[in-house]
Amino acid sequence: MLNVIQDSHRQKNAEALARLGVGIRRCVKCPLHKSRKHAVPGEGHARAPILLIGEAPGAFEDQQGRPFCGRAGQFPDGLLERCALKRSDVFITNSVKCRPPNNRPPHSKELQTCYKHWLRRQIDIIDPEIIVLFGNIPVRQLLHVNRSLKELHGQFYQKADRLYQIQYHPAAGMRFPNLGAAMARDFEKLSRFSQRPKPRRRHKDD
Ligand code: URA
Numbered sequence: 001m002l003n004v005i006q007d008s009h010r011q012k013n014a015e016a017l018a019r020l021g022v023g024i025r026r027c028v029k030c031p032l033h034k035s036r037k038h039a040v041p042g043e044g045h046a047r048a049p050i051l052l053i054g055e056a057p058g059a060f061e062d063q064q065g066r067p068f069c070g071r072a073g074q075f076p077d078g079l080l081e082r083c084a085l086k087r088s089d090v091f092i093t094n095s096v097k098c099r100p101p102n103n104r105p106p107h108s109k110e111l112q113t114c115y116k117h118w119l120r121r122q123i124d125i126i127d128p129e130i131i132v133l134f135g136n137i138p139v140r141q142l143l144h145v146n147r148s149l150k151e152l153h154g155q156f157y158q159k160a161d162r163l164y165q166i167q168y169h170p171a172a173g174m175r176f177p178n179l180g181a182a183m184a185r186d187f188e189k190l191s192r193f194s195q196r197p198k199p200r201r202r203h204k205d206d
Contacts, residue, residue: 009047010045010046010047011046013046013125013126014046016046017041017046017122017125017126020041020118020121020122020125021041021042023117023118024040024041024118025038025039025041025065026039027039027097027098027118029113029117030096030098030109030110030113030114031110032096032098032099032106032110033098035098035099035100035101036057036062036098036099037062037063037099038061038062038063038064038065039065039097039098040057040061040062040066040067040093040094040098040099041093041097041118041122042067042091042092042093042094042097042122043066043067043087043091043092043093044088044089044090044091044092045088045089045091046091046125046126047126047127048089048090048091048126048128049090049128049130049194050085050089050090050091050128050129050130050132050190050194051092051093051122051123051126051128051130051131051132052076052090052091052093052132052134053093053094053095053119053131053132053133053134053138053142054067054068054072054092054093054095054134054135054138054169054170055094055095055096055105055106055134055135055137055138055169056094056096056098056099056100056103056105056137057094057096057097057098057099058072058099058103059099059103060073061099062098062099067092067093067094068092068170071174072169072170072171072174073170075170075171075173075174075180075183076092076134079183079184079187080187082184082187082188083188083190083191083194084191085191085194091122091126091128093119093122094138095111095114095115095119095137095138095141096111096114097114097118105137106137111137111140111141112141115141115142119141123162129163129194130156130163130164130165130193130194131162131163131164131165132164132166132167132190133165133166133167134167134168134169135149135167135168135169135172136149136169139166142164143157143159143164143166149166149167149168152166153166153168153186154166154167154182154186154189156193165186165189165190165193167183167186167187168182168183168186170183
């Protein structure tokens with residue numbers, strides 16, 4: 001019986017995320033839509049305990065409409081695997097859903113617009129236990145913090161009723177072996193955190 005209720009929550013969430021995905025693919029709320037091929041809503045488990053947020057889609061993601069499907073995507077997949085997690089166990093998305101021209105960093109206004117219309121709603125629907133922020137851009141967008149990742153990475157932070165872990169960006173982890181090793185350690189911390197005994201997760205409809 002319990003399983004049936006859980007499944008119905010998951011189904012409702014999956015439908016709500018799919019509706020949001022349709023809106024994201026049609027979005028024209030900021031100038032980034034003008035140069036995109038495909039918007040990239042994100043993918044994964046509709047009630048994922050872990051939500052991973054990157055910066056913005058790159059060229060491969062723009063081509064395929066899927067997050068982290070280029071070279072930078074292999075890195076988080078490998079780290080998840082080491083923690084016995086699959087991509088389908090988590091939800092993975094980005095601060096902005098459209099590729100900025102020439103991969104420039106998203107502007108503040110674009111970050112605010114995408115958060116207000118899409119990312120905030122994705123977070124509400126998935127209601128994860130922890131949100132992992134890859135790189136400075138989601139850290140600025142969600143925590144309004146502009147400090148060095150060297151200082152911030154690996155730690156858990158609470159803001160309002162959400163828990164966050166800050167990590168280096170996977171592209172930096174791939175490029176610089178010392179940052180890659182730091183990411184592997186941060187993922188281990190994350191996996192210890194996600195395996196700890198927890199109070200029952202309440203759903204809005206409980
Ligand atoms: N880098 C990101 O931050 N996100 C992607 O989806 C791909 C590369």
